[in-house]
Amino acid sequence: MSSPRRKRAGRPPGTSDTRERILVNARELFARNGIGNTSIRAIAAASDVDSALVHHYFGTKEQLFAAAVHIPIDPLQILGPMREVPLEDLGLTLPSLLLPLWDSEIGAGFIATLRSLLAGDDVSLIRSFLQDVISVEIGSRVDDPPGSGPIRVQFVASQLVGVVLARYILELEPFKSLPVQQIAETIAPNLQRYLTGDLPGLS
């Protein structure tokens, strides 16, 4: 695989500076305006480069977001397959996909990022990810009655971030050491109820 370095013999010096500048601007714009309201073009303009260069370095907007918050995977790699899962299996599929990921090496970086974002004043990156990406991807599938999708998804998010907190940050025992499958199966019916159950105030 050829790297951008080799391909662009005539590029200006300071490629890694440029990448870093794009990431800094991306983080700032995503935080200020949300993922949905931030375009690759705006990030490119703020970074004084061409949109094509941003795509070349980082791929899609979601991939750029992942790079900006140091998530070492494309969020849509998880969220894409979720589109294919039958609605009534979402409650189990969601934690079954996420927990092994969080438990992995990859997850360690994500947990560290989550923690530093929580520590800072600026949690807008997480909020935007949950509201713009998860709500759009999953919320639209469970929007019954109409308008309930975002609320359903946010209850799901509350349980999932709570698991992250209890298992990886507070490190409660025995919770921290329970098998992934046990946690996934324990929370699955509750997640499923949030997604497709009759919830107070939604009808």
Add this chain to the structure above:
Amino acid sequence: MSSPRRKRAGRPPGTSDTRERILVNARELFARNGIGNTSIRAIAAASDVDSALVHHYFGTKEQLFAAAVHIPIDPLQILGPMREVPLEDLGLTLPSLLLPLWDSEIGAGFIATLRSLLAGDDVSLIRSFLQDVISVEIGSRVDDPPGSGPIRVQFVASQLVGVVLARYILELEPFKSLPVQQIAETIAPNLQRYLTGDLPGLS
């Protein structure tokens, strides 16, 4: 009401220093050894004062813990009444008591403390509170089959801290603005399932 200040005319100078020294030592010992394994006597000894003075300033060990982590209420004021609630009502009673508290002025201080504890490397104070106080108070009531109590309580904790995160720290909308009663009633059946339901891996 007479303050300690007025009562102890002959006290050595630097009363507020003494109080602060006790709090610092309490925080350190609670964090290092947990609440259960820390005695008022040990805190008094570390602070070079008499146990009676610690009780005089702060009351019970739980009240001292609350003061040390800036929770402006006695945790047992919440947990005490929970002992009287029928088991099958715990799932609704727990969030119905906690959410108005978190929403209040009092709660703002608690959320700020939680956040700074999460930001620091040392989450052992929260962990100890959940494991030593909540698990003992509530876990013992739902320990069926025997040994399952702490796990049940930790699943409950995962949902409750997730609500705190979503509502007060991430401030997701509309979650942040939902009426307390709607959140309490929405999560109640899920909490109840964690407390008294058939859970995978526990039988």
